[in-house]
Amino acid sequence: MGSTETMIAHESHSKDQAPAREMMLRNSEASCLGGSTPQKLIHEVVVKYKASVPREEPHQANASSHEEEVPSPADKAYGENGTVRQQMVYLPDMPDEFRNVCDWLNWAFDFDDPFDGGELRDRPEEAKKLVDNLLVTLEATSLEGVVVSENILVEVFRSVWLRLARDSSKETQGRFRGSMTDSCNGLIQQTEACIDPNNFDLNGYLATRCQTIAAYPLYAMVEYCYGIAISDEVIACKSIQTIQRLSTELTVLQNDVLSYHKEKRLGFEHTLVSIYIRQGKTQTEAYDCVDQLMKDRYRDWYLALAELPMWGEDVGKQVQVYIQGCQNMVVANLNWSFKTERYFGREHWNVRRTRIVPFTE
8 A cells, every 4th residue: 555544434414513522532533542643534435324222133132042953055055154133133033934035145255356356257168157157046946857967156145045035025036037137237236347347437337336236136125025025016116215325335335445445555556446446536525525415415315205105005005015125235234344354354343343444546
């Protein structure tokens, strides 16, 4: 890294409280950082969602005990992973289906990492081969006649898919299948763009990232876990489509801010922050730009809610569960990002408490 400064993403307070808090942070963190490190203030990057207190899975202890006694197919491939905790926020009250979502999320990180700065990041032909092998599994809803793959990632995904297909509607299966296909195609586009970083512009990047972050498969899993029977016509409603898009974009924006330092260390500078910096902005200005994008989407979220059609009591209740699941995903991802060592190493709790992270300008 270059010279290190610090960034303080301060929490929202009333005007009379803010100066005192900023001074407190300056004094306490200057001490932690050796007393002479320059500091900068930027807008709070997580705004309202950060204030949400997540409700965790009430069956967490039972699920952990069951996991030790009866390993799922994914457990045979993976060790302990902090991703499980994310889903304790995302899908409270759903012990069995919750387990399948945990397996999918643990799989998703291992599947994504080779594309996201790993060995496949600039190898589109090899990436396409893996994706094609994976998507073939979505053509069958049972093991009858299936040829087992030598790739453990493919087989873990098959296990998740078969469990979902067994216990969900045809509409939900179709949405999961379609969203996984879109996500995988986005990963291939990402590897092609990585060959030349200048292939990324803001709009094209955001569109691709909304595919590759794999949020849409999780929306289908909300339906699967809660037994929701929502028609394609209802899901296609403009308001719900907007809410899906905004939830996905908010997740992308949060992730790009929090993962920027890790990815820069790996030499994988394909985040929204990196794009703004390549356009001539400082790191502070880049964070400010992302902050404004997030605020715009919070506003649009409430406008979309206000424009929801009336479908009657039964459908209306299911739609509300679905929308809450979309929001829970954003909250879960944000809280998990500060609980894991993935982005900030052993400093993750400190970063959450102080909102201070290293500058790399």
